[in-house]
Amino acid sequence: xxxxxxxxxxxxxxxxxxxxxxxxxxxxxxxxxxxxxxxxxxxxxxxxxxxxxxxxxxxxxxxxxxxxxxxxxxxxxxxxxxxxxxxxxxxxxxxxxxxxxxxxxxxxxxxxxxxxxxxxxxxxxxxxxxxxxxxxxxxxxxxxxxxxxxxxxxxxxxxxxxxxxxxxxxx
Numbered sequence: 001x002x003x004x005x006x007x008x009x010x011x012x013x014x015x016x017x018x019x020x021x022x023x024x025x026x027x028x029x030x031x032x033x034x035x036x037x038x039x040x041x042x043x044x045x046x047x048x049x050x051x052x053x054x055x056x057x058x059x060x061x062x063x064x065x066x067x068x069x070x071x072x073x074x075x076x077x078x079x080x081x082x083x084x085x086x087x088x089x090x091x092x093x094x095x096x097x098x099x100x101x102x103x104x105x106x107x108x109x110x111x112x113x114x115x116x117x118x119x120x121x122x123x124x125x126x127x128x129x130x131x132x133x134x135x136x137x138x139x140x141x142x143x144x145x146x147x148x149x150x151x152x153x154x155x156x157x158x159x160x161x162x163x164x165x166x167x168x169x170x171x
Contacts, residue, residue: 026066030091033069033141034119037095040064040071040139041115047073047097053135058082069143076101076136081129087122088148092141094118094128099136102129125152 027033040046040063052059053075064071076099084104094117101112104127112118112128120126130136 070145072140076130084127084152090142095139097137
């Protein structure tokens with residue numbers, strides 16, 4: 001038994017409510033942003049009535065803003081994808097609310113079912129696609145707020161080489 005464990009020292013934190021900290025009105029750490037996303041995901045009344053599906057393009061809606069962050073709601077009908085991209089200087093949390101998506105990175109492919117959560121830093125390159133037969137809904141928290149989404153070439157995924165940004169001039 002490891003006597004240095006906070007859980008062993010304090011016991012179940014939920015059993016000692018006087019030790020719980022009041023949640024901040026606006027998150028400031030990665031853990032707090034992930035917690036915000038989980039909290040919003042759990043309360044369907046905050047987002048479910050807003051969801052729309054568009055067969056021609058991914059639908060999105062800014063759900064919330066705060067000091068230095070934004071929360072977006074997106075829907076994905078079967079076959080829709082993001083293209084290979086990063087999020088510029090923004091970090092983020094992606095949470096699947098409904099359905100199932102596929103995330104592709106240079107490290108491989110991952111299925112993201114409802115409840116899955118991905119946390120990423122600036123420069124993280126990925127592609128998200130709805131390869132399933134049912135629509136999907138996701139929640140995205142970006143901090144700082146998303147100001148750019150550079151697209152990347154797809155050929156790197158096939159060759160195993162590092163991803164390269166797409167040159168808009170076509171060099």
